[in-house]
Amino acid sequence: MLNLSGFRILNMTLAERVILAIKHSRKSQREIAGEIGISPGALTLWKTGETKDIKSTHLHKAAKALGVHPEWLATGKGEMLAPNLGAAIQTPWRPVVVINSDEDIEHDVIAIPRYTVKASAGNGEPVLEIDTKGQPNYCRGGWAKRNGYKAEDLFSIVANGDSMEPTIPNGASLIVHKQNEIVSGKVHVICKGNECYVKRLILQMDGSLLARSDNRENYKDMELRPEDPETLHIVGQVVSVSFNL
Template sequence: MSTLLKDRISEALLLAGLDQSELARRIGVSSVAVNGWCTGATKSIKGENLLKAAMHLNVHPIWLATGKGERSPHGQGNISTEPRPIRTFEDGDPLEEDEVEVARLTLKASAGGGRLQWEIDTKGTPNRFRKGWCNRKGFDPTKLVTIMADGDSMSPAVQDCASVTINTADVNARNGNVYAIDYQGQFYIKRIFMEADGSVRISSDNPDKIRHPDWHVNKGNGDALRILGRAVQVQNDI
């Protein structure tokens, strides 16, 4: 159970494919207010803001407020829903009219410069997404890629071996969002915070800061950090 509001908000934002500024716009509050929820400066959400946040994050308001119960908005109370059929597909099946295919990628270090390069995983099955989802989020499907997370540093939102979809068109860092980054030739999925002194704090969601400490990239060393794209969707195993 996510015991802190900031952990639940961060987890829900990532799963919903939203950033802080977009959630603020939809709720009708300031970005500062949402940032306070995400950083822990504000310990609770109440009233209308709670209900609006839960609706736009597609989570249950009780879970969002307290961490108790199920995250799904349909997982509590006496509301019953009919199960929806799950359509399976095999490799090579043609795309449906309302689907797009997103390549699954691996990473390799480039020769010489030490930079990382995307490489199509020819053995992996591409992900499929609804065109409507891409349109609602404002994503260009050709700019989306899927990679596999390695390790639990971003748990609970991103678990080990989770499939993470990255929007490679979104490379301008915004405070508190999760990005795929190349730092000194190493690949990470981390949450980024812009500090007042111009440095960038690279943070893990995992509360065990002994194993997963934050680190800073000083303003003068910014060339060592390259943002590859923002994490917009994650698929974890149950």
């Protein structure tokens, strides 16, 4: 059976879709309600199922605020995530700090160990081994805290291959947050059988998953179904990508 970590995919109710979309958006309930033009209490009624239908006057604003397709939000049909969510958020330039040794690490900087990920035989959990030859990655503690990441749940790996280009070039350094839950549309590290992959996972309404490569010209979607004999393990979600131009 596929490990969907408690997500109910078949026959999702409006309340379940709203809860999943809010979690994906990573916005506060007050912020979302403000963008829609309703009260936080009204949004709570959507989450609890007391509101059975979203008014047409609110549907498109809600979908835009949550970053999902209006049709999926209203009916559960089609893909969840909406493309072209607008221009990227502009952030100010920050200086690059070169770290030559552990003594150079600032107080707010977290050293993230580099791992190798291996799929174990049979249905056992994937094995994470510290790559003693690789250099650790680093991130700011404030960034990890804002996103709800604990230092002990972060690890780094190096991308191998071109299946996720241009998003993730070969040799890019990835920071992964260890978790077994799926965030539809996001890039995850997964293991199936004796193979491990970095793929974008897309939840389907029939209970299946699509493991998609961003390099779709050269790689086909891999469909993962609940009845597949090989167990799928979710190692974690890729939360940061860095590479040299």
